[in-house]
Amino acid sequence: MNPLHKIYLQALINQSQQESSQQVKQEENSQKQNVQYLQKQQLLQIIQQCQTQYQPIQQVSKPPTLIEVQNQVTSYLQKIILQKQTINLTNVLDVQLPYFLIIMGNLIIYGLENCSADKEIVTDLLSQYKANPLKISMSGSLFQTIALLFRSELINYDQSTKYLANFLLFRDDFCDIFFNALYCYQISQGQTVSQQIGFTQIHQIIKKQQDDVWTTFTFKLLSQQQQKLTKDQFLMQFNRYTQSLNNFFTKSNLIMDLVAQSVKQTAKLHNDQIFQEYLLIMGSFKATTQDFLKKATQVFFEETADLDLLKFSSNTIKIHKQMNCQILFILPMLLQLESHYLDHIIQNGFTEMQVKNSSNYYLKMIEKLKSKCVYNGEEECNCKKCQCIRRNRNSAKESQKKKREALEKLGPLQDEFDKLQKKVKQLETENQYMTSLLFDVFKHPSVEKIASQFLEPLTKIIADSDPIDEC
Numbered sequence: 001m002n003p004l005h006k007i008y009l010q011a012l013i014n015q016s017q018q019e020s021s022q023q024v025k026q027e028e029n030s031q032k033q034n035v036q037y038l039q040k041q042q043l044l045q046i047i048q049q050c051q052t053q054y055q056p057i058q059q060v061s062k063p064p065t066l067i068e069v070q071n072q073v074t075s076y077l078q079k080i081i082l083q084k085q086t087i088n089l090t091n092v093l094d095v096q097l098p099y100f101l102i103i104m105g106n107l108i109i110y111g112l113e114n115c116s117a118d119k120e121i122v123t124d125l126l127s128q129y130k131a132n133p134l135k136i137s138m139s140g141s142l143f144q145t146i147a148l149l150f151r152s153e154l155i156n157y158d159q160s161t162k163y164l165a166n167f168l169l170f171r172d173d174f175c176d177i178f179f180n181a182l183y184c185y186q187i188s189q190g191q192t193v194s195q196q197i198g199f200t201q202i203h204q205i206i207k208k209q210q211d212d213v214w215t216t217f218t219f220k221l222l223s224q225q226q227q228k229l230t231k232d233q234f235l236m237q238f239n240r241y242t243q244s245l246n247n248f249f250t251k252s253n254l255i256m257d258l259v260a261q262s263v264k265q266t267a268k269l270h271n272d273q274i275f276q277e278y279l280l281i282m283g284s285f286k287a288t289t290q291d292f293l294k295k296a297t298q299v300f301f302e303e304t305a306d307l308d309l310l311k312f313s314s315n316t317i318k319i320h321k322q323m324n325c326q327i328l329f330i331l332p333m334l335l336q337l338e339s340h341y342l343d344h345i346i347q348n349g350f351t352e353m354q355v356k357n358s359s360n361y362y363l364k365m366i367e368k369l370k371s372k373c374v375y376n377g378e379e380e381c382n383c384k385k386c387q388c389i390r391r392n393r394n395s396a397k398e399s400q401k402k403k404r405e406a407l408e409k410l411g412p413l414q415d416e417f418d419k420l421q422k423k424v425k426q427l428e429t430e431n432q433y434m435t436s437l438l439f440d441v442f443k444h445p446s447v448e449k450i451a452s453q454f455l456e457p458l459t460k461i462i463a464d465s466d467p468i469d470e471c
């Protein structure tokens with residue numbers, strides 16, 4: 001540590017000691033603050049002077065932090081975007097990872113090799129990253145820049161790299177959502193604290209080796225990385241979540257575009273299972289969102305005003321099971337599905353896959369589902385579909401009401417009808433009795449001979465007689 005640092009550090013320690021003594025009076029405090037301010041100003045002046053005088057020493061003694069190197073890579077990549085250059089990547093990673101992580105890893109290594117940051121730390125990072133790319137982490141701006149690079153289609157790697165332009169993680173409407181739910185705080189040398197999104201965290205979402213990975217992700221997403229999730233925040237964030245996903249399913253996205261494309265190239269069909277899964281996720285989202293919201297609001301905040309991760313996790317599992325849906329896991333599910341799809345394309349190409357249903361079927365189903373509004377006629381939505389559903393519901397209600405009214409009017413009549421039926425039954429038994437009586441009469445030897453002539457028409461008359469008319 002050089003003497004300058006010692007002075008600065010000592011001043012900082014003194015300052016924090018002064019700050020921590022709480023018994024100091026207000027006046028004394030403000031006086032001290034003035035002094036401290038002056039001290040700081042002076043220190044800054046000294047440092048600035050020293051920096052101009054002893055620049056080489058300063059550079060040697062203070063190695064750049066991770067965030068500083070990342071900033072260098074970021075500005076290098078931003079320059080490429082501005083100049084619309086293309087980057088030709090070759091694979092330097094010898095690991096099994098999802099396709100998008102391999103390309104991202106290679107891109108960051110490329111950025112490190114070409115940026116103007118201090119060579120020593122760059123070499124160190126490069127050897128770490130090449131040995132284990134899961135150690136790679138990105139600051140918010142580096143991650144956003146990389147996403148933008150993919151969206152701008154400025155990266156050449158192989159035939160499939162173009163699909164990454166529409167990949168969920170890199171979309172401009174989702175990359176912030178993923179970053180905000182996945183970042184961790186990292187403290188590097190020089191005490192710089194920064195928010196970093198790591199390959200490990202992203203990879204865990206795809207792998208999902210532990211059950212709680214998606215729950216934790218969703219909790220962080222909804223609580224915006226707070227320890228507790230309040231009801232208001234849940235309602236607000238769930239609404240945002242619904243809107244983003246609604247947008248995702250309605251507009252162009254990776255899988256939907258490939259379904260549409262595969263319909264045009266009828267011979268080249270894609271993976272059935274992935275299309276089916278996509279349809280299931282989309283269908284579940286469209287059908288159960290509002291019911292889920294009602295149920296979740298009730299169950300989540302039944303006993304407490306705010307949820308922690310543990311409570312959130314057990315409740316989520318409970319509701320998902322009860323409703324037979326996975327509403328809260330849709331985002332990680334989609335990221336996983338898109339990643340699997342890309343890996344599938346890389347491994348098998350387009351032609352070898354077998355499809356049970358023609359992709360035209362999927363496209364039709366997707367189109368049908370697209371027009372279904374998640375609000376399903378709820379008052380808060382004013383789209384055409386919801387207005388139509390509300391109209392239909394109202395007219396259905398109206399006709400139900402009419403039916404009920406008619407039935408109410410029918411009430412007294414029904415009583416009369418029941419009475420008549422009773423009478424009919426009674427008459428029928430009486431008739432039967434009469435018939436058997438007549439039989440007996442006709443069995444008498446003296447009338448037996450003419451019985452057949454009478455008996456038949458008589459039973460016929462009794463049977464034909466309309467009971468209501470008779471009364």
Ligand SMILES: [Zn+2]
Nearest residue numbers: 373381383386
């Ligand atoms: Zn609607």
